[in-house]
Every structure is written in C-alpha cells, then in structure tokens.
Amino acid sequence: xxxxxxxxxxxxxxxxxxxxxxxxxxxxxxxxxxxxxxxxxxxxxxxxxxxxxxxxxxxxxxxxxxxxxxxxxxxxxxxxxxxxxxxxxxxxxxxxxxxxxxxxxxxxxxxxxxxxxxxxxxxxxxxxxxxxxxxxxxxxxxxxxxxxxxxxxxxxxxxxxxxxxxxxxxxxxxxxxxxxxxxxxxxxxxxxxxxxxxxxxxxxxxxxxxxxxxxxxxxxxxxxxxxxxxxxxxxxxxxxxxxxxxxxxxxxxxxxxxxxxxxxxxxxxxxxxxxxxxxxxxxxxxxxxxxxxxxxxxxxxxxxxxxxxxxxxxxxxxxxxxxxxxxxxxxxxxxxxxxxxxxxxxxxxxxxxxxxxxxxxxxxxxxxxxxxxxxxxxxxxxxxxxxxxxxxxxxxxxxxxxxxxxxxxxxxxxxxxxxxxxxxxxxxxxxxxxxxxxxxxxxxxxxxxxxxxxxxxxxxxxx
Amino acid sequence: xxxxxxxxxxxxxxxxxxxxxxxxxxxxxxxxxxxxxxxxxxxxxxxxxxxxxxxxxxxxxxxxxxxxxxxxxxxxxxxxxxxxxxxxxxxxxxxxxxxxxxxxxxxxxxxxxxxxxxxxxxxxxxxxxxxxxxxxxxxxxxxxxxxxxxxxxxxxxxxxxxxxxxxxxxxxxxxxxxxxxxxxxxxxxxxxxxxxxxxxxxxxxxxxxxxxxxxxxxxxxxxxxxxxxxxxxxxxxxxxxxxxxxxxxxxxxxxxxxxxxxxxxxxxxxxxxxxxxxxxxxxxxxxxxxxxxxxxxxxxxxxxxxxxxxxxxxxxxxxxxxxxxxxxxxxxxxxxxxxxxxxxxxxxxxxxxxxxxxxxxxxxxxxxxxxxxxxxxxxxxxxxxxxxxxxxxxxxxxxxxxxxxxxxxxxxxxxxxxxxxxxxxxxxxxxxxxxxxxxxxxxxxxxxxxxxxxxxxxxxxxx
Numbered sequence: 035x036x037x038x039x040x041x042x043x044x045x046x047x048x049x050x051x052x053x054x055x056x057x058x059x060x061x062x063x064x065x066x067x068x069x070x071x072x073x074x075x076x077x078x079x080x081x082x083x084x085x086x087x088x089x090x091x092x093x094x095x096x097x098x099x100x101x102x103x104x105x106x107x108x109x110x111x112x113x114x115x116x117x118x119x120x121x122x123x124x125x126x127x128x129x130x131x132x133x134x135x136x137x138x139x140x141x142x143x144x145x146x147x148x149x150x151x152x153x154x155x156x157x158x159x160x161x162x163x164x165x166x167x168x169x170x171x172x173x174x175x176x177x178x179x180x181x182x183x184x185x186x187x188x189x190x191x192x193x194x195x196x197x198x199x200x201x202x203x204x205x206x207x208x209x210x211x212x213x214x215x216x217x218x219x220x221x222x223x224x225x226x227x228x229x230x231x232x233x234x235x236x237x238x239x240x241x242x243x244x245x246x247x248x249x250x251x252x253x254x255x256x257x258x259x260x261x262x263x264x265x266x267x268x269x270x271x272x273x274x275x276x277x278x279x280x281x282x283x284x285x286x287x288x289x290x291x292x293x294x295x296x297x298x299x300x301x302x303x304x305x306x307x308x309x310x311x312x313x314x315x316x317x318x319x320x321x322x323x324x325x326x327x328x329x330x331x332x333x334x335x336x337x338x339x340x341x342x343x344x345x346x347x348x349x350x351x352x353x354x355x356x357x358x359x360x361x362x363x364x365x366x367x368x369x370x371x372x373x374x375x376x377x378x379x380x381x382x383x384x385x386x387x388x389x390x391x392x393x394x395x396x397x398x399x400x401x402x403x404x405x406x407x408x409x410x411x412x413x414x415x416x417x418x419x420x421x422x423x424x425x426x427x428x429x430x431x432x433x434x435x436x437x438x439x440x441x442x443x444x445x446x447x448x449x450x451x452x453x454x455x456x457x458x459x460x461x462x463x464x465x466x467x468x469x470x471x472x473x474x475x476x477x478x479x480x481x482x483x484x485x486x487x488x489x490x491x492x493x494x495x496x497x
Numbered sequence: 498x499x500x501x502x503x504x505x506x507x508x509x510x511x512x513x514x515x516x517x518x519x520x521x522x523x524x525x526x527x528x529x530x531x532x533x534x535x536x537x538x539x540x541x542x543x544x545x546x547x548x549x550x551x552x553x554x555x556x557x558x559x560x561x562x563x564x565x566x567x568x569x570x571x572x573x574x575x576x577x578x579x580x581x582x583x584x585x586x587x588x589x590x591x592x593x594x595x596x597x598x599x600x601x602x603x604x605x606x607x608x609x610x611x612x613x614x615x616x617x618x619x620x621x622x623x624x625x626x627x628x629x630x631x632x633x634x635x636x637x638x639x640x641x642x643x644x645x646x647x648x649x650x651x652x653x654x655x656x657x658x659x660x661x662x663x664x665x666x667x668x669x670x671x672x673x674x675x676x677x678x679x680x681x682x683x684x685x686x687x688x689x690x691x692x693x694x695x696x697x698x699x700x701x702x703x704x705x706x707x708x709x710x711x712x713x714x715x716x717x718x719x720x721x722x723x724x725x726x727x728x729x730x731x732x733x734x735x736x737x738x739x740x741x742x743x744x745x746x747x748x749x750x751x752x753x754x755x756x757x758x759x760x761x762x763x764x765x766x767x768x769x770x771x772x773x774x775x776x777x778x779x780x781x782x783x784x785x786x787x788x789x790x791x792x793x794x795x796x797x798x799x800x801x802x803x804x805x806x807x808x809x810x811x812x813x814x815x816x817x818x819x820x821x822x823x824x825x826x827x828x829x830x831x832x833x834x835x836x837x838x839x840x841x842x843x844x845x846x847x848x849x850x851x852x853x854x855x856x857x858x859x860x861x862x863x864x865x866x867x868x869x870x871x872x873x874x875x876x877x878x879x880x881x882x883x884x885x886x887x888x889x890x891x892x893x894x895x896x897x898x899x900x901x902x903x904x905x906x907x908x909x910x911x912x913x914x915x916x917x918x919x920x921x922x923x924x925x926x927x928x929x930x931x932x933x934x935x936x937x938x939x940x941x942x943x944x945x946x947x948x949x950x951x952x953x954x955x956x957x958x959x960x
Contacts, residue, residue: 062736097768103736105770111684113830127830134642134838153637159629162636166625173625174616174810179597209672209814212837220708221574225688241834245683273525273566305560307568347637349842351672351814367576367590371704374675375597379812380843 038083041076045084048074050093053104064094064102113244123443124460126237132455141487143479144446144457144472146236146285147348148430152403152477154346154387154396161386165379172382176374179366181207181354182381188388189340189354196317197329198338200356206365207381209373211315211341211353212238215278217368218311218337218355219246228272232260234433234462234471236285236313239278248275252464255287257424259295262302269306276309281326281338283316286462286473287433288426290324300331314340318397319404321428333358345397346387352380404430407476414485415474418492423471432474433459440495442472448494452487501546504539508547511537513556516567527557527565576707586906587923589700595918604950606942607909607920607935609699609748610811611893615866615940617809617850617859624849628842635845639837642829644670644817645844651851652803652817659780660792661801663819669828670844672836674778674804674816675701678741680831681774681800681818682709691735695723697896697925697934699748699776702741711738715927718750720887722758725765732769739772744789744801746779749925749936750896751889753787763794777803781860782867782892796821808860809850815843867893870939877948878937881955886934895937896922903958905935911957915950 052058064085065073071081085102088094094102113127122128133145165172180186186202193200208214223229225247231239233252243250251268254261260279268274281291303310312327317340328338333356341353355365369376387393411432412422419437426432436442442458449456459471515521527548528536534544548565551557557565576590585591596608628635643649649665656663671677686692688710694702696715706713714731717724723742731737744754766773775790780803791801796819804816818828832839850856874895875885882900889895899905905921912919922934 100733103770111831112827113834114827127833130833130837131642131829134639134833147639150637155636158636162625162629166622166629172812173618173621174613174812176597176610176806176811179594209676210836212835213672216835238834238837241830245831245834270563307566343639343837347840347842348639348838349635349637349840351836351840351843364575364577366594367704368574368708370590370593370597371576371701371708372675372679373673373814374593374701374806375811377810377812377814377843379810380814380840 038080041080042084042087045070045074045076045080046088049084049088053093058104062104063100064104066101111245113241120460121443123446124458124466126241126461129237129457129461130241132450136455140453140455141478141481141484142455143474143484144455145475145478146457147344147475148400148477152400154393157387157390157392157396158347158350158383160390160392161383164386165383168382172378175378177207177376177378177381179370179375180205180362181376182378182385185381185385185388186354188385189356192317193328193338193356196323196326198326198333198356200333201359204333204356204359204362206355206357206362206369207376208339208353208355208369209376209380210351211313211339211343212242213373214339214341214353214355215239215311215313216242217365217372218339219243219248219276220368220372221361221365222275222309223248227276228274230265230268230274230277230308231464232279232284233465234286234459234468235278235464236280237457237461240464243278250464255284255289257289258292259289260299262295262298265299266302269302269308273306274308276311277303278311278313279327280316281312281314281328282320282324283426283429283431285316286431286457287423288429288431289424290427291327293325296325296327296330300327300335303335308335310336312336312338314338315344316429318345319401319429321401321405324427328356337361342384342387345400346384346393350380350383352384401428404428404477407480408432411474411476411479414479414482418485418489420472420488430475430477432476434472434474436470436472437492438496439470440492441469443469444495445472445488445491448491449487452491454484454487501543504543505547505550508533508537508539508543509551512547512551516556521567525567526563527567529564574708576704583923584906586909587921587929589704589924592700592920592924593704595913599918603916603918604941604944604947605918606937606947607918608938608941609920610807610938611863611940615863617856620850620853620855620859621810621813621846623853623855624846627849628846631845635841638841640670640839640841640844642833642838643668643825644839645841645848648844648848648851649817651848652819655780656791656801656819659786659789661789661796661819663796664822667796667819667822667825669818669820669825669832670839671802671816671818671832672839672843673814674776674802674806675705676836677802677804677816677818678702678774678776679705680828680835681802682706682711682739683831683835684824684828685738685772686711690739691737693728693731693737693740693771694927695742695747696928697749697922697931698741698927699743700920700924703927706741713927718747718752720752721755722752723762725758725761728762729765732765732771736769737771739774740766741774741776742790743779744775744777744791745783745787746889746892746894748779749894749920750886751892751894752887753890754790756788759788759790759793763790763798766798771798773799775799775801777801778807779892781808782864784864784868784891787890791819800824805847805850808863809847809856813843813846815847864891867891867940870943871895874937874939874942877942877945881948881952883935883951893938893940895939897935897937899933899935900955901959902933903955904932906932907958908935908951908954911954912950915954917947917950
C-alpha cells in the first residue's frame, strides 16, 4: 500500500512539474490514462488515482466524454510568477508600481523622472492653448501609419545633429519609448531567444523581456560602456539576438560610452546576427554629446529609439523608432496590428513644444539645475558614507554604494515606512550583484528629510 | 553523379523547409554535419555539399570554430509574410494602411470611423482650453498604474448602466482599445493556441492575432450572434482559449446579439476554459441597449474592453479593460512592462469631454444623423443592385452584397483608382467566404461621387 502511495505521488509530481514548466499548457488536454501509464511505466490504476487527486486539488479538470484537461484559465503571463522569486524591494514591477502609485506627498529619490515642477509646463500650457485653436483633424483623427510627418522631419534633423544619417521615412512614431522597444522585441524575438542587457540596466528592461519569455543575459557595464571581454563570451556562448542599452547617459550608472568601446563593440558583432537597440531617451540632458552606436554603425545593425517623457512630459505619450527602411515597413504593420494607428494629438503637442524657442532655454536651465543638484546630493550622500560609483557628466542619476556592505533592499524597505521611495541596486541587476547599491535621482533628492531618514535607517542597520 | 545531386537537393529542401517553418529559428545553430547526416540518413559529404550551397545562397552562415547558423536577422514577425498569401485588397494590414494613409481628399466609404467633422470637436477644444489651466501633474506626470481614478469611476458607472457590476478597481485604462485586446492576448495566449473570431469580424482582429502566432478559427455570425452549432463544434475540436467579439453593434455586419443567443453561448462555454473578450467600442451609438455578455456572465469568464476613438477622438488614445480583479492585477504588470505607466493626459481629456453635458447632446445628434444617412446610403446602394444584408438597428456600418457575384476585391481595386477607398468583404472574413460583400460606413458615404464611381466600376465589371 505504501509503495502504491509513493507511485501516485510521483505521477502527481510529474504532472505538476509539466504544468509549471508549461510542457502541459493551461486548458490543454492531458494524455489519456492509458497513454500516461505507458509513458510513466506505472499501472493504469495509479494514473487514475493520481488524476483524481489532481482533480480534487483543482489542478486538472475532467470533461465528460472528452478527457482530462489542465485547469485554466491560469494566466500564462503572470510576470510576477515567472523566473526566480525576487524580494519585493528589488522586483522591477514592484519598484515601478511604488514610483507610479505612491501619492505625490511621498519623497521619491528612487524614481526615474524629473519632478513635475521641473518639466516644461509653461510650454505645455502654451501648446495646449494653441492646439485648442488647431484644425479639427489634429484633434480627432488617427495618425498616418508612420506618424506625424513634421515631427518625423524634426526628429530626423535632431538625429542628424548626432551624425545619424536618417531619412524621415526611417522614423516611425510610437506611443512611448517602452512601446518602441516592445515592438522591436516582438519583431525580432521568439520565446527562448537570448537578449543581452547591461548589468546594471534600466529595470523595466527586465520586466519587458520577461513578457517576451526570452533568456536574459547581462554584461557588466564599465565606466566606458559594456565589458567587451564578457560581451564576447556571451556572443559566443548564446548567439543572442538583441542587445538593449542606453546611449548618451547610462541608466542607472550615469556612465558614458567611449568612442573606443563603441568602435570595438561594433567590430565584435560584425560577424554575428546581433542587433543593437540604443535607447536615447536622455539625449537632451547631455552637456557634450557622447558617441552614438547608431552613428558609428549608420543604422545598419543598430536601431535607435527615444521619447520625450524625461524632458517634456510623461503624461503625453510619444516615442519613436529610427531603423533601416525594410525593418520600418514591417514594424509599421506590427504597430497597426497591436495598437492600430496611434493618435495625432500627442505628436502634434510634442511638435508644438519642440518648435517653441522656449524649450531650448528651458533645457539649459534644467541641465544647470541638475549639475548643481548633482554636486549637492553627492555631498549629502558622502556625508552618510554613501559613495557615488562615478561622477556622471550629466543627467539625473547617481549610482551609489552603501557603506559596510549594507543591504539596499533592507534600507529601501525601512525608508519606505518613512515615506521615502528608494531604488535598490538589485532591481537593476540581472545577476543580482548590486545588493549594496542604490540609484539616486538628484532632481528628486532636494528635500533634506530624505537624508535625515536615510541617516536614521542606516544607523539602525549598522548597529 | 545524378543521384548525389538529387540527394543534395533533398537535404537543401529539408533544411529550407525547417527554416521557413521556424523549426530552425533565425540565428540558431544547425545540427553538425555529422548529426545532420545521421538524421537524414545521407552521407557526410552530401550534407557538407548541401551546407556549402546553402551558404552560397546566403541562407546559412558558418562561424569558424563554432558551426553553421541560420542566417539572420530574418524578421520573425513580418506579418505580411505570415499565413496564406492574400490579395492586397483584402489584406487586413493593407486595408488599414489605405484608410490611415490616403490623404483626406480621398473618399473613404470603407473606413471604420466617423469623419472628423462628425466628432465632438467643440468639446475637445473646450477641454483643451480648460486643461491648459490645469495643475501641472495632469500635464507632465505618468498616470498611476491602473490609470486615472476619476475616469475609472465614471466608466464603472457607465458599465453599471449596462448592468455590468464592476468596481473601479476592476478597470484598467490602456492606450487604446487595440492595446486592451493586445494585452489580454499577451496574458492568455501562447503561440499555437486557438482563438475564435466572428466571420466576418473587424479585420484588425486577424492582424492582431497573427502577431500572437495563434491559430485563428472563425464562426459564422448570424443576425442574432454567432452560429452556436458551429461554435460548439469548434469548442469540441480545438479547445480554444479566447473568443473575441463585438457587443452592441457588430462590426462589420451591424447585427445585434440576441438575449437568447447570449444565454446559450454562455451555457455552451460553461464547462470549457474559454474566455470571451467583448469589444464594446460602439456602445454610445446604440438606440436601445443590446445584451452584454459581460452583464449575463458577471465578468467571470467575460472581459470587456472599450475606447473612445469612435465617439470622442481617435487622435487622443485611451481605452480600458474591465475584468476580474485577479486578472487586472496581472494585466497591470504586463502594461507596465510593455508600455510603462501610460499618461495622465489622454484620460484627463476624455474625462473632461465625458463630463461635459454637451457630449450627450452631441451623441444624440450623431445617432440621428447616422440613422438618416443609413436610410439614404441603403437607397443609393440598392439603386446599384448592392443589397444590405440586414438593416442595422444603429451604428455606421452597412454590410452589403454585390450584384451578380461580383468580386469585391476587384471592385475595390478599380474604385481606388478613382480615389474611393472601399472595404471588401474578405478582409473581414477568415474563411474568405465574403468575396461578394462590401462594408459601407454611412457617415463616410455622403458624397454622391462615391456612387457615380461605383456605378461606373460595376458597369465595367458586369460587362
């Protein structure tokens, strides 16, 4: 009797494992009792008993006259249930939700955008008043499939200024920078493909890639760009399809790609099929322009994406993809299929703001303010023993190491109770090797209360 | 020698087929020469020669010291290259692009939206002026993860009025109605799953589902809803995961689901794992409310989605998903991962318009205009021997049969040369059984030139 019990458990475990690993998909039919018995080399009665117990547990269901099915609907893409279980504090989705959902009274030195008061609100108001007098098409019609022609022309000129030779017809507007990357992933990736990201990198890349069910491999980011030796090893070992990275100012480290690393990286991928997605979202924060992979490569193997959420408004959604003409054609189809045409409104509004001479002046002020806050924040952090990894040339991020190997997840958890949202390092690190790092947004760190809370929490954790 | 040649060709074909059918994915490693020879029961030298010829053709590449790889990057999701080759005129993506990209001077009785002048432009202008005085958060910040709380409250009340009992926290805002369906597909579907659509149905459902690499099965739509006998056969045969359909006014037929069909359909799926996605995008066009599956079912197995692109503006993108609380949780994660937070702006603008008392009056006028144009358009079409399948209770669509078995694709092609964009039946029909049908949008059919062109083209094709 005991042996029979064990055999039943083994069969149950076997089936459970296949459901968990999606060998048996939700709602699909299980092998018949007879076939299962044969496959597992057990008796029919063992399988009958195992199926019955799995039914009692609600794991499978029986459909009279048809057979046994995996219970459903189990969501195949519950992102939180995919991959290794992460502590909540370093789970990219949890970090995003904290930043998005906590009320505005909360202090958010961990969030990835400028405070509302730093953005170009005056320009937005002016653009809105002007648009309320616009012709009706802009207000109510779908956009053309590539998106607003005049905004694409302006973007093409902006990219030209970074020595990226691109025709307006090679630019497709998207609903956001994230949607731009998502469309590229849909285009190039199939489940199981390998994608390279920087370690550390913008945490939502991890969540996005999870949604595409791909294998994520990370390469350490150095002060000059990705570690090329490790990059080469990964290339050889995994035949990756995509490498997603930031240009201009790297998120979260604030580092800048050097021309030499850019050149060597492109040489490295020369005889491979790797495509690089260069996220240029921080372009307007630069004081001096860093090299762009898209410029070195000439938009052959590199695709550039960007958006206006960090400089103009995160409320009005608009991004873009600049790529080879043949790819853009297929990307347009994918955009239509998955989000239809896109709207004219956001693009028109962004265009109004970009054309406004005030925008350039506004960004000059923002850059100066950021530089000032960078110095001030670094000083306040150093006073607490928190050391910036580098002093970034520009931008809003300081990637900092905690004193004495403190766990950033624990510190973040404790600070949250005091109304301070931090961004712990391992949320950015696929290899989970940034346990003692935090990313600070200097524009969101102007309130001294943040440092009082930090000091108190650190003191508690050191003792 | 000849025999060896044949064997080499067979091996080449075998490999080519595996690449086409994605058994060998782009950029992946091929089996070694030795392994391939074993598998195909041919000599090593045959495989060596086959690999070399495939290399010469650029189909595979060799990486020294590593082996042979499928050439890439071949785009795995070039939608136009997937599935059976369709005539351009009935290719959903081509139809969408025609409607989106042809200039505004073109006449578009085939497009799926109201003319700009019919939309609530005054309301939009008023909302914009008001928003230009709004507090800055609405203008520049990300939305919370579920989306604008006040708009979700308003939507919950609107759904309640259709007897759908839904809490604001069961509603998640999206960037558009299409994105809403796309997120649901990402959530429930894996490549190879089966999805049911109506035949005919909104053509972009075909394109969207193609992007998810699923098996599309269509069920004929009758004047009362889906043909339930065929629906049952499909349920039994394919164990489908989703059924995507329109509520209120069916696109393209203008038919209305009957309460009896709604009841029987839900009974039919009772012991299955099928989930129904009810696209309620035409709700505000109804004169009397049709039954909603979401109402009968109580949002248990039914998910409702909607947007404002047909009534307020297609330029300002905003849609929603109403679903079970546990599903909404996971859908929020997917939304953050693939499009980050979404913006506040569009939702705020839509809220302004919906709260405006003028909107209700505006929609009354639209409904009356549509009813008038419906009668007029039907008369003009009947004069040409083009017969509406039914007289819809409301909405903008007339699903019409051409005289004498004329091919709608040919008619559409000929009319396009005269600047008239039509929507041929087979673009809506997965089974390609609507060859002699056209969908007319009565709001886009007010110009008599359309009927002059049609008369001329029909006369040419009959003779």
